[in-house]
Amino acid sequence: MAKEGAEKADETEQMIEKEGGKEAAEGSGGGSSSLRAGDTKEMRAVLLSGFGGLNKLRVSKKVMPEPQEGELKIRVKACGLNFIDLMVRQGNIDNPPKTPLVPGFECSGIIEALGDSVAGFEIGDRVMAFVNYNAWAEVVCTPVEFVYKIPDDMSFSEAAAFPMNFVTAYMMLFEVANLREGMSVLVHSAGGGVGQAVAQLCSTIPSVTVFGTASSFKHEAIKDSVTHLFDRNADYVQEVKRISAEGVDIVLDCLCGENTGKGLSLLKPLGTYILYGSSNMVTGETKSFFSFAKSWWQVEKVNPIKLYEENKVIAGFSLLNLLFKQGRSGLIKGIMDKLITLYNEKKIKPLVDSLWALEEVGKWLPPPLLFLKFIK
Numbered sequence: 001m002a003k004e005g006a007e008k009a010d011e012t013e014q015m016i017e018k019e020g021g022k023e024a025a026e027g028s029g030g031g032s033s034s035l036r037a038g039d040t041k042e043m044r045a046v047l048l049s050g051f052g053g054l055n056k057l058r059v060s061k062k063v064m065p066e067p068q069e070g071e072l073k074i075r076v077k078a079c080g081l082n083f084i085d086l087m088v089r090q091g092n093i094d095n096p097p098k099t100p101l102v103p104g105f106e107c108s109g110i111i112e113a114l115g116d117s118v119a120g121f122e123i124g125d126r127v128m129a130f131v132n133y134n135a136w137a138e139v140v141c142t143p144v145e146f147v148y149k150i151p152d153d154m155s156f157s158e159a160a161a162f163p164m165n166f167v168t169a170y171m172m173l174f175e176v177a178n179l180r181e182g183m184s185v186l187v188h189s190a191g192g193g194v195g196q197a198v199a200q201l202c203s204t205i206p207s208v209t210v211f212g213t214a215s216s217f218k219h220e221a222i223k224d225s226v227t228h229l230f231d232r233n234a235d236y237v238q239e240v241k242r243i244s245a246e247g248v249d250i251v252l253d254c255l256c257g258e259n260t261g262k263g264l265s266l267l268k269p270l271g272t273y274i275l276y277g278s279s280n281m282v283t284g285e286t287k288s289f290f291s292f293a294k295s296w297w298q299v300e301k302v303n304p305i306k307l308y309e310e311n312k313v314i315a316g317f318s319l320l321n322l323l324f325k326q327g328r329s330g331l332i333k334g335i336m337d338k339l340i341t342l343y344n345e346k347k348i349k350p351l352v353d354s355l356w357a358l359e360e361v362g363k364w365l366p367p368p369l370l371f372l373k374f375i376k
């Protein structure tokens with residue numbers, strides 16, 4: 001991150017923490033400048049007017065939502081900007097919702113109101129939450145089962161960078177692949193939000209070897225978190241085999257396409273391959289049907305008989321589907337409790353690449369280094 005950007009991020013961070021502390025002290029936050037829009041029951045939000053480039057995003061006034069039964073109303077302090085948001089902007093996801101829409105799947109902030117029959121939270125609580133769209137707004141309402149209290153020493157911007165990256169990484173490593181002492185893991189996009197969460201969680205288990213691919217310019221920044229780093233364009237199959245002839249125990253693949261076959265070929269007996277993304281379909285500012293078709297064409301056709309003969313496991317993982325379509329919020333709540341314990345024990349820490357104001361929406365570019373988060 002450029003020095004200018006880092007200084008700006010520090011300044012902005014201090015600003016949100018100051019504002020957040022003030023509102024928490026005021027309970028419902030009444031009287032602070034960020035409530036001016038609330039008085040007229042309007043709020044600012046980032047609106048995606050149609051699928052496409054950055055020019056499709058703009059800050060707009062919207063009617064402020066009020067909590068329905070079982071929901072919490074959150075005065076947002078910071079939101080996560082994840083790769084999935086970029087894919088949503090381009091319409092590069094399965095069954096995209098209709099535009100105009102407010103993007104964003106996670107945020108942190110202060111509880112401003114409780115819907116009927118909500119228990120376990122109070123007005124003024126500092127929280128982080130998953131939202132099924134609509135997180136990039138000043139105020140968000142979301143069902144209580146998607147909301148988690150923020151540890152005292154976690155900042156709002158850290159909290160906005162926490163749920164998506166760490167739950168995804170934890171679920172894949174421990175729930176799907178059963179990571180244990182002495183195992184090895186290959187992760188693509190190791191410098192990204194999920195990649196860095198994977199690296200940190202692997203370091204909580206003794207003697208885990210992490211192989212990672214990332215653009216070379218990120219290697220200096222992430223070299224301490226990944227045991228063996230390769231350039232994303234290198235022949236990583238050969239590189240991994242040179243270091244570990246038998247391959248690895250777990251492959252985490254967010255580059256659906258030719259990497260699926262390569263990943264499966266790298267698995268040790270009883271190893272697990274997990275597909276969890278298709279970043280490689282994003283090749284420019286807007287959706288490319290050519291890269292979509294290319295990825296689809298290159299996906300390895302998996303033969304179950306071969307899996308049986310070779311003792312290999314293949315899996316898929318989608319956190320958003322698990323949460324919002326398959327009703328597993330209870331499971332995710334248990335995972336968040338474990339992750340918060342690891343955070344309190346100082347074993348993991350969310351990384352924030354940079355902070356951006358809502359008004360700077362037109363300048364939000366693909367993350368220069370790790371991943372990008374923004375604040376209002």
Ligand SMILES: NC(=O)c1ccc[n+]([C@@H]2O[C@H](COP(=O)([O-])OP(=O)(O)OC[C@H]3O[C@@H](n4cnc5c(N)ncnc54)[C@H](OP(=O)(O)O)[C@@H]3O)[C@@H](O)[C@H]2O)c1
Nearest residue numbers: 083189192193194214215254277279280282317318319371
């Ligand atoms: N299934 C789930 O539940 C779930 C949850 C969260 C995220 N994800 C997926 O996980 C992946 C990473 O997400 P994130 O939020 O951690 O991302 P991120 O922090 O934005 O990092 C993404 C990285 O992917 C690499 N990349 C970008 N475009 C690419 C392309 N066209 N081809 C190959 N590599 C490309 C780049 O790293 P390098 O240049 O260093 O390679 C980039 O920095 C995404 O595919 C996302 O959709 C899935």
